[in-house]
Amino acid sequence: MQSNDRKEKMTSIGKAAVSNNVADHKELSNEDLAMIAGSSARFQKMNCPPPISPISSGWK
């Protein structure tokens, strides 16, 4: 799929991510903000490949 086709298929939230706009805070609930700020912070910095994906990872 080429770039122009992708742009047409993208949802509004996807377009916002790609355009890298600073997010509109008004769209976010306090619960959203709490999640962004809070307990899952480690998932914000998680490198690739992260756990849980169609990537099967493990230890001997």
Add this chain to the structure above:
Amino acid sequence: MFQQSVNLKPHHLFTRNGILYLFFTDEIKAQKISPDLASIIESISAFATPIPPELADKLREAGLLDEPVETQSAPAAKIDINKLEFPVSNISMNIIQDCNMSCVYCYGMGGEYSHKGAMSLETARKSVDWLIENSQSVPNITIGFFGGEPLMNLPLLKETVAYAKRRGRESGKEVAFSMNTNATLITDEILAYLKREGINIAVSFDGPPEIHDSQRPFKGGKGTHETVTANIGKILAEFPDTSARGIVYGGADPLKVKEEMKRAGFKSWTIGSASPVVIAGAENHDAEETSAERMLELIAHEGNEAAEIIKQRRLPGGIVGVCLMLLATGERRIYFCGVGKGMAAISADGDIYPCHRFVGCEETKMGNIAGYKAGKMNGYHTSLVTRLPACSGCWGRFVCGGGCFYDHLSRTGDMHTPGDSYCRINLTALETAIAVYCELDDGDIAFLKAQAETGAVDKIRP
């Protein structure tokens, strides 16, 4: 007859090998249930369905009712977004966009990302400076050397490590390093250097010769298995915890890949299926569906052996094993990974992308180290799994976190809409893990939880 309205908590009810399981989406809890209870659940809809009190009692007893809980705590204070930091704490650097191999599934188009070339020393130093500045108050930062094959630009890698260590000392930050390599250029001298400098390695390796050589040839077509396996022995002698990275493509059997990784001596491994290429003008492979079927076979295998491994107080491998640890902790996963948030990729030209897989995909470029400043909440931060249209209603959302945005973009054209096979693999793995989890005793679960809390989940990373 008096009836009362009930709301059911978000849940997933499924059967596996004739046994009924119930999974609570928000609480990340699972239990086996009776056919009697299952039929009650199935007979009512999710919202405000009037039912007799005795049925409501049964649902309440099973923890299924979504009922308001009276609390004494004050309402949560409004969060001031301007007081939060949005740091970048790890980067991957494409120190060279060129490779001595020509892997059939390479999303970087032969490691060149449509723009072949080596990173300059000036760009490398500015990349380090960019990371230090944009990591804000984060004390521990990571630099991953990527390509192409990063050992084709070893002089720059060495210069960058020396510079980053100096800048880290000056700025009070601890810098960690990693490198993804195809292992064809490894020498004793290079290994000694990597060990001295504390650079962790991940090796790309697709298992037995018939798979590895067909998927990962040198440019020119000669197989690389013989060269790579000879070097893996040297690498593991110095770095016993080195992780293997394998890709299944087309009909390649992941069980064979896994067995060969173990035979080669790897203690940790990842196996994934190939994603299509998103760089403009790229020709794409058409082997995803077969790979998906093969991945499901691997998940079934992992499920069959997971409980026995845990009983031996070892960590089960694979996506099923990781699901088990997340079930044990009950931690909600709101993002899949750090894409566009805590991690960034820097191309050989200094352009910044959300992660290493997006390099060369122009529409996702975030800026350049010369001018781009992170630190503000962006569209990736707000892409919580609860806000993604395709994921917000999924029963597995808080274990999956929304999935890999690159994979989604490459398959569906929208980074927030997963391909069908992606969800099929993920949710099958989660159901498999739930079935295993329900057979574990308290000691087993305590073991998994302890492992997860000591960071075992994150050890997948190099």
